[in-house]
Amino acid sequence: MKVEQISIFIENKSGRLAEVARVLGEKGVNIRALSLADTSDFGILRLLVDNTDVAQKTLKENGFTVNKTEVVAVEVPDDPGGLFNILQVLDEAEVNVEYMYAFVERNAGNAVIIFRFDEVDNAIAVLNGKGVSILSGEKLYSL
Amino acid sequence: MIWNDEFETLPREALESLQTKRLQQVAERVYATVPFYKQQFDKAGVKPEKIKSLDDLRRLPFTLKQDMRDNYPYGLFAKPLDQIVRIHASSGTTGKPTVVGYTKRDIDNWTELMARSFTAAGANRGDILHNAYGYGLFTGGLGAHYGAEKIGASVIPMSGGNTKKQLMIMQDFGSTVLTCTPSYSLYLAEAAAEEGLDIRKFKLRIGILGAEPWSEKLRNEIEEKVGIKAIDIYGLSEILGPGVGIECIEAQSGLHIWEDHFIPEIIDPISGESLPDGEQGELVITTITKEGIPMIRYRTRDITRIIAEPCICGRTHRRLERMCGRSDDMLIIRGVNVYPSQIESVLMDIEGVEPHYMLIVDREGTLDTLEVQVEVNEQTFSDEIKVLQGLSRRIEKEIKDLLGISCRIRLVEPKTIARSEGKAQRVIDNRPKE
Numbered sequence: 001m002k003v004e005q006i007s008i009f010i011e012n013k014s015g016r017l018a019e020v021a022r023v024l025g026e027k028g029v030n031i032r033a034l035s036l037a038d039t040s041d042f043g044i045l046r047l048l049v050d051n052t053d054v055a056q057k058t059l060k061e062n063g064f065t066v067n068k069t070e071v072v073a074v075e076v077p078d079d080p081g082g083l084f085n086i087l088q089v090l091d092e093a094e095v096n097v098e099y100m101y102a103f104v105e106r107n108a109g110n111a112v113i114i115f116r117f118d119e120v121d122n123a124i125a126v127l128n129g130k131g132v133s134i135l136s137g138e139k140l141y142s143l
Numbered sequence: 144m145i146w147n148d149e150f151e152t153l154p155r156e157a158l159e160s161l162q163t164k165r166l167q168q169v170a171e172r173v174y175a176t177v178p179f180y181k182q183q184f185d186k187a188g189v190k191p192e193k194i195k196s197l198d199d200l201r202r203l204p205f206t207l208k209q210d211m212r213d214n215y216p217y218g219l220f221a222k223p224l225d226q227i228v229r230i231h232a233s234s235g236t237t238g239k240p241t242v243v244g245y246t247k248r249d250i251d252n253w254t255e256l257m258a259r260s261f262t263a264a265g266a267n268r269g270d271i272l273h274n275a276y277g278y279g280l281f282t283g284g285l286g287a288h289y290g291a292e293k294i295g296a297s298v299i300p301m302s303g304g305n306t307k308k309q310l311m312i313m314q315d316f317g318s319t320v321l322t323c324t325p326s327y328s329l330y331l332a333e334a335a336a337e338e339g340l341d342i343r344k345f346k347l348r349i350g351i352l353g354a355e356p357w358s359e360k361l362r363n364e365i366e367e368k369v370g371i372k373a374i375d376i377y378g379l380s381e382i383l384g385p386g387v388g389i390e391c392i393e394a395q396s397g398l399h400i401w402e403d404h405f406i407p408e409i410i411d412p413i414s415g416e417s418l419p420d421g422e423q424g425e426l427v428i429t430t431i432t433k434e435g436i437p438m439i440r441y442r443t444r445d446i447t448r449i450i451a452e453p454c455i456c457g458r459t460h461r462r463l464e465r466m467c468g469r470s471d472d473m474l475i476i477r478g479v480n481v482y483p484s485q486i487e488s489v490l491m492d493i494e495g496v497e498p499h500y501m502l503i504v505d506r507e508g509t510l511d512t513l514e515v516q517v518e519v520n521e522q523t524f525s526d527e528i529k530v531l532q533g534l535s536r537r538i539e540k541e542i543k544d545l546l547g548i549s550c551r552i553r554l555v556e557p558k559t560i561a562r563s564e565g566k567a568q569r570v571i572d573n574r575p576k577e
Contacts, residue, residue, distance in 0.1 A: 007526030009519045011556045037528050041553050042519075044526055065524045065557050098527055116526070 001134045002070040002120060004052045008045045009065040012038070020045060023062050029055045032141060033114060035101035046101070048073075048114065050141045071116050072124060073135040078104055078111045086113065086132060093126040095119065105143055112140070146262035146294070147255065150403050151458045158459060162406055163197055165431035170194050170203070173437050176221045179214055180439060200406060200429060201417055205440045211241040211381065219436050220244050227435055232280045233380050240280070243380050244435040250289070252432055256401050257290020257386040263399065263456070264351045264374040265392035266320045268295030271346075273318035275327060276354070277303040282384025283354055287322045290386060296320065303327070306334045314345055321350045325357040325365060325373070326567040329498060332368040333562070343370030349392075351376050353385060355567055356445075356466045356484050360491030361498055375465055381441055382428050388463050397450045397462030404432045407463065408440070409449055412470045420451040425470050426463065444470045446482070474504055474570065476511045479548050483569040486515060489541045495522035496538070499560045505573040513550040515542070518557050 010016045032048040049055045059066045076082040098116040117123040170191040173180040183204045232240035272291040276283030291298045335342040353376035365373045377398050378385035388398035400407050409418045412425040426443045450462040468482030490496045503514040535552040
């Protein structure tokens with residue numbers, strides 16, 4: 001169960017991030033989660049949105065370089081040690097995490113952790129094997 | 144196909160004896176009619192009658208672009224203005240433009256050389272020739288126009304700019320041959336894609352591209368993206384305009400220079416010494432038929448070498464290797480000579496990297512710095528920082544391997560580097576002027 005994420009190349013220039021937000025806002029695309037990785041020259045903005053296709057198309061039309069990637073959304077109880085349990089599972093199975101970010105669900109009291117893996121299918125198999133709750137795209141976008 | 148069999152395949156010996164005769168004539172003519180040349184010859188201590196062979200050419204002094212500026216506008220003309228039927232001028236980005244004048248016979252010769260060039264490039268009657276070189280003071284538009292009419296092609300005098308209209312005309316009129324700068328041909332392909340058009344599906348089959356230095360890699364890219372055979376044409380207004388040299392479609396390797404009208408030499412740009420065929424240096428051209436404004440040993444600033452080996456197309460006129468840059472464009476960065484075309488060739492070698500780049504040269508303290516701006520596109524973009532940094536490092540390393548200087552790569556958003564509709568601007572030099 002993979003979730004589609006879009007990534008956007010952003011030059012380290014004032015106003016670029018705002019431009020992404022403006023373009024998506026005007027198209028009625030809602031951002032569910034985001035993470036920004038930055039270097040001195042550029043950043044990569046990763047977004048989970050409620051409508052990936054519209055977001056990708058709109059951003060492209062506005063001159064942005066956009067990629068779609070598959071990530072895995074894992075739900076854990078929002079308690080101390082919640083993250084550790086998941087990471088331990090992955091570590092024991094020698095699954096490498098490229099990057100991750102997290103947010104907290106509004107009502108259910110759970111945390112959602114977004115993982116980008118090199119070997120996505122293998123990672124999902126490992127998580128499933130340990131009974132970890134993986135969210136589908138539909139579920140995630142509608143949270 | 145060869146336009147003028149007799150002259151284009153003249154045996155070397157006959158060609159050289161024709162050159163010698165014409166050289167003697169032009170030397171006498173300029174000595175008698177242009178005070179500047181008389182003064183220069185006298186200063187060098189050489190009389191026109193001393194020119195007995197082609198080797199004696201070396202005894203004549205060079206002519207520089209600055210000499211044209213110093214004699215602005217008509218000082219170097221060898222004919223009175225009542226015999227001049229056309230005047231062109233260079234863009235003159237620094238100071239006054241350089242001005243050239245053509246007699247009726249000069250225009251006829253130019254037309255003949257452009258007809259030879261177009262024919263060598265594979266164009267012929269029946270072609271619809273889309274001429275996107277600028278019409279006006281720039282020689283490109285009219286020079287190509289006359290030659291194209293001469294071969295019987297249907298010329299569309301588009302001139303530069305207005306890219307959307309260019310695409311519409313190209314598609315609707317069924318243009319088969321495109322003449323413009325190499326960078327503009329790529330821009331047209333990009334602009335077409337933005338309009339939802341695939342330029343490769345147009346009827347274009349040949350591009351005759353010049354007026355700026357370009358690399359073999361860029362040629363491959365143009366051939367693929369525009370869907371044409373890309374032929375290199377060489378010229379400069381001081382000598383003639385377009386049509387001084389052309390690649391033949393048979394070999395696409397080196398530009399034949401029309402030696403019954405020009406004598407090419409290669410010199411060391413620093414010492415001014417003549418270099419043998421095959422060695423790289425600055426191209427120097429003497430015009431031996433031009434009447435309006437003959438040029439004696441004009442330093443073109445273009446860097447190339449002469450290929451003396453016979454060509455498979457059967458023409459006996461020697462070839463110039465694709466221009467590697469201009470000695471004017473040459474940047475000296477930390478003491479190393481750098482041509483923008485060298486950096487271009489590195490970029491084009493890397494899969495997916497755009498041919499649009501900008502070099503920013505600056506100085507920090509006493510040290511020169513070079514920043515290369517490269518556009519990220521969907522092919523090179525990744526959602527992982529390490530992949531993009533790997534790309535930067537790879538470009539840095541390959542530039543260092545080739546040129547021996549380190550630089551900084553800045554990845555920029557797509558289409559943020561200005562596209563040119565004429566000559567591409569590749570360098571911004573922010574170093575304080577001495």
